[in-house]
Amino acid sequence: MQRLIVGNWKMHGLAAQLQEISALDAALEADAPPATAVMVCLPATLLAAASGLQLSAVQLGAQDCHVRAEGAHTGDISAEMLADAGAVAIIVGHSERRSMHGETDAIVHAKALAVRRAGLVPIVCVGETLADRDAGATLEVVTRQVTGSVPDTSESLIIAYEPVWAVGSGRTPSRQDIAEVHGHIRGLVGPSASILYGGSVKPANAADILRTSHVDGVLVGGASLRAAEFLEIIRA
Ligand code: PGA
Numbered sequence: 001m002q003r004l005i006v007g008n009w010k011m012h013g014l015a016a017q018l019q020e021i022s023a024l025d026a027a028l029e030a031d032a033p034p035a036t037a038v039m040v041c042l043p044a045t046l047l048a049a050a051s052g053l054q055l056s057a058v059q060l061g062a063q064d065c066h067v068r069a070e071g072a073h074t075g076d077i078s079a080e081m082l083a084d085a086g087a088v089a090i091i092v093g094h095s096e097r098r099s100m101h102g103e104t105d106a107i108v109h110a111k112a113l114a115v116r117r118a119g120l121v122p123i124v125c126v127g128e129t130l131a132d133r134d135a136g137a138t139l140e141v142v143t144r145q146v147t148g149s150v151p152d153t154s155e156s157l158i159i160a161y162e163p164v165w166a167v168g169s170g171r172t173p174s175r176q177d178i179a180e181v182h183g184h185i186r187g188l189v190g191p192s193a194s195i196l197y198g199g200s201v202k203p204a205n206a207a208d209i210l211r212t213s214h215v216d217g218v219l220v221g222g223a224s225l226r227a228a229e230f231l232e233i234i235r236a
Pocket of ligand 1: 221
């Protein structure tokens, strides 16, 4: 089965950093790992420039979008605009959006539908906080988020399980815990969706995580910014 390795640059990257994308693409073109698809979700400011690079091995994605296609929404960007700029997928419902921008499951669901309206694939993020986990509520919280924010699986869909406490912290759940949550999500959404793990994925832990059951790939933040480090994860 194909593995999907997705980078999430978050609010990082000036034009000069596009050379990391070129270097990544060149390295993968020269030596592509089998059955592995690679995508980088860039800030909107870099997306159009990156699509001008004529990449062959790296797909481009975006981060967040407005629910509407156009309108009087100063500062917002629609899924249609991101498609126009070269994105094939958009991350929605990332925990940083849920916590810092108050995005509810209903908003995330509407955004995921907007992504599809634009002909792109939604990457919907879910995951529990440390307090949820300590309270033994992980599966309950993830169930609520999946039920409330993930659209139907009749069209392409990617779900990223990202425990909030693992994002950017250097901590990861055990493989057993990842397998438990991924298996649970699989039971909720069925066989067709891809389920990625995200949260402090590094070259040192990527192989183990990618070997865990029900893990179809990984969503990588900090370690995706430099081509050399991201390549180590892809080759894992
Ligand atoms: P991280 O971020 O790899 O830096 O922990 C993952 C994410 O937030 O998507």
